[in-house]
Amino acid sequence: MLATPGPLPPAEVEDQWAFEVKQDGQRAMVYLPGDGTILLRARSGTDITAAYPELLPLADALGARSAVLDGEIVTLDDQGRSDFERLQQRMGLASAPAKAARMAGRVPAHLMLFDVVHLDGRLLTGLPYAERRELLTSLGLAGPAWSTPAAITGHGAEAWKMAREAGLEGLIAKRLISRYEPGARSKSWVKIKVHRLADVVIGGWVPGRGRLTALPGAVLVGERHDGLLHYAGSVGTGWSEAERICLAELLQAAAIGTCPFAQVPPVAGARWVLPRLVGEVRYTSRTRAGRLRHPSWHRLRPDLAPGGPA
Incomplete structure (x- = not known):
């Protein structure tokens, strides 16, 4: 049951x-x-x-x-x-x-x-x-x-x-x-x-499948420690269609050719962006490496700074 x-x-x-x-x-x-x-x-x-x-x-x-x-x-x-x-x-x-x-x-x-x-x-x-x-x-x-x-x-x-x-x-x-x-x-x-909240910085994204190839299937997020952006996980649920479209436009405008994370995440097909977009995500717990478990998108946080330059 x-x-x-x-x-x-x-x-x-x-x-x-x-x-x-x-x-x-x-x-x-x-x-x-x-x-x-x-x-x-x-x-x-x-x-x-x-x-x-x-x-x-x-x-x-x-x-x-x-x-x-x-x-x-x-x-x-x-x-x-x-x-x-x-x-x-x-x-x-x-x-x-x-x-x-x-x-x-x-x-x-x-x-x-x-x-x-x-x-x-x-x-x-x-x-x-x-x-x-x-x-x-x-x-x-x-x-x-x-x-x-x-x-x-x-x-x-x-x-x-x-x-x-x-x-x-x-x-x-x-x-x-x-x-x-x-x-x-x-x-x-x-x-x-029990869902906890975390403010994270978007450093990359992975395209969706099928009709969603131009839109993010997931965003790759990180948290700043000691001036570096450390990968915290992939977030692919929780947003509406309108939020996904809005996010796609912001990600396209922030595109760069190099990975902004301290270590390149093991994610195939990733596209990198300037780490300037801050989002709020829900999660249940963290792994020992600091990765977010069961993260889901909550909202963009334009009121928060991303923690300084990459």
Whole structure:
């Protein structure tokens, strides 16, 4: 079951919703047949069990009881927040169990459990979320590499403020009466992302495809540090058709033949511009290299200077 992007539920109905922290990791269905074995499957259905050897002891956590659980595999930073960039070092190792075992010691994974869809031979998808959540909590699944994070009923605005101030990715709001809909992107689950804003300088662009070849498909943006323009990422969403056309005219007028970034970005077909246009973008987090994750265009900032000459 997948969540639909959206806003916080209105305050007058928030007591009909539960709020969970949105984890930034790899979704996994966990199959525990009760015979001392465990199977982890990714959203694609791929068997990823061998990629995460630290989760194998979960096979014995319920004894002879059988269950199918839903959760997110994450790696945590030094403040206990999920860190997808770190997790990428662990993904894709299902066919290399020896390397997965070595990486487990260096970059340990943790399974955050948030739903139970099958228990003791009984299919639970028809039960409301609140009942499934109560059953999941009653299992007491807390171990060295797995846990069952709390869900808060109501108090959405407070939960949102906490997530934002803690630097978390956002919240998942789940309607208390909702059934589990396998394979569906349901409006009964709503993902509310925390978006941060950054002022960036445009240093280049990449043409769009098809009828948009004369217009920017994405702009290449940077931030100034120590007098140099450092590449911060590619932004290709968030603008209207009118904004794209206006931006194209400004970019054409600012065209230059050399890259203005301190290091040339690894972007094929890039066209460079004088770094004089400042824009405001939304993003969710940053990589260790300072790149913006999930950036989207917000607006031009003609009121801001680009930070001096290139």
